[in-house]
Amino acid sequence: MKQDVLNKLISIVGKERCKTAPEDLLAYSYDASIHEFMPEAVVLPKSTEEVSRIMKLCSENKVYVTPRGAASGLGGEALAKQGGIVLSFTMMNNILEINTANRYAIVEPGVIVSDLQKAVDALNLFYPPDPGSANVATIGGTVMMNAGGMRGIKYGVTRDYLLGMEIVLPSGEIMKTGTVTVKDVTGFDLTRLICGSEGTLALATKITVRLLPKPKTKRTLLAIYDSLDDAGMTVSKIVEAGIIPATCELMDTIVMKAIEDYYHLGFPVDAAAALLIDVDGDPEVVERQAVIVGDFCKKCGARDVRVSKSDKENDDLWAARRTAFGAIARLAPQCAIEDATVPVSYLVEAIKKVIEICKKNRVRLAVLAHAGDGNLHPLMPFDGRDADEQARVEKAMDEFVEYAMTIGGTISGEHGIGMNKAKYLPQQLSPTSLRIQREIKKSFDPQGILNPGSFLEVCPL
């Protein structure tokens, strides 16, 4: 980047918030994927006006800009893949308004998801999107990835709570999308178009989200199984029976052992699998549903069902579950995380399939799933220094993704496309769909300065 552009960036945000020292750049060169790219500078804006001036300058000088939240993305989405600057939103982290009368909140993009959840909880309100990374991921990052998480089965995903945004276009123009009302039919729905766009269309500088009344009570059930198939079957049967728990997570024995190894919560490490299920709502309904779900689990083969007796017990179980990726990551230098999602009635078959594929390719496997919505997360720990092992892991992932597509699934339920899954895009999207998506990108970003090297560019067709 030319020195005069750098000087102008410094004149917008000051030297402290425009980082160029190698040790600073290094800290922004990686995310939660295996990719690494060094940016030329890292800029930390504090206001929409600063973002707008930065983008105007970058567009005039054709400098690449990669937006970044907490960098918990799993596919290199927030990395400066072709150089230029990283625009980090972590200093724009104010909750601007919580409107209890109309049940919405307006936040800056760098607010951490769990901080918003806690702030609205104190007012008896509820922000349902709950990715496993809620304690680090930002609202901006989750909007741009349309993050899912634990509560998808009952409450849906980030998109379902997004009402509107203030955005800055790559040109530097500031624009609003959406409203604060639940209903809004005014032209194309640009809010939803940008949600899940992986930071390729525009920069979110303010985000309006819908809130729900806080469920009055919650019970967490831990159903313990001697057979992984029985655990998977329970999930399909619960859904088929029309019961909608708030969460329904599946863990196999390897995940539980890894968690237990350092969380020491008393997970049943001798069991083949467990389901972690929440039911929430009014106390009478919750008590009744907890009994129905517990009975269902037993009928489907659970050897034991533990029902939490306090909020602390609920919180401990979920805190343990949230450590699953980290716990498995301790088993090997790298860990591939699959995210293919299948219709929930195929859950048992899909789990069998991934086990078979991993066995055939001699790949280690731990099975974790947001099972209630068919979102599988097979975890494959491996040593990237062993080229043969890495190639076998990649082959296993390819085979599983291809299988998921044959049964009506999707290549990604929630982690997005990023650099890892772009190769599968032409298998799921038609050439016409890809052409339209590229035209949309062009109309937002005619110079291609925002997040270059992202999924549409890496995609083979």
Ligand SMILES: Cc1cc2nc3c(=O)[nH]c(=O)nc-3n(C[C@H](O)[C@H](O)[C@H](O)COP(=O)(O)OP(=O)(O)OC[C@H]3O[C@@H](n4cnc5c(N)ncnc54)[C@H](O)[C@@H]3O)c2cc1C
């Ligand atoms: C342990 C762990 C558990 C996880 N669990 C889940 C899960 O349950 N469900 C799930 O969906 N994901 C999960 N993820 C993935 C990840 O947390 C999500 O993709 C999350 O949405 C990323 O948020 P972030 O703030 O880290 O964004 P980043 O990774 O920093 O960025 C994500 C994308 O958003 C763009 N971006 C960020 N801020 C802005 C902005 N203000 N304007 C425009 N673009 C922006 C970036 O350019 C990038 O393309 C998990 C990851 C980890 C490491």
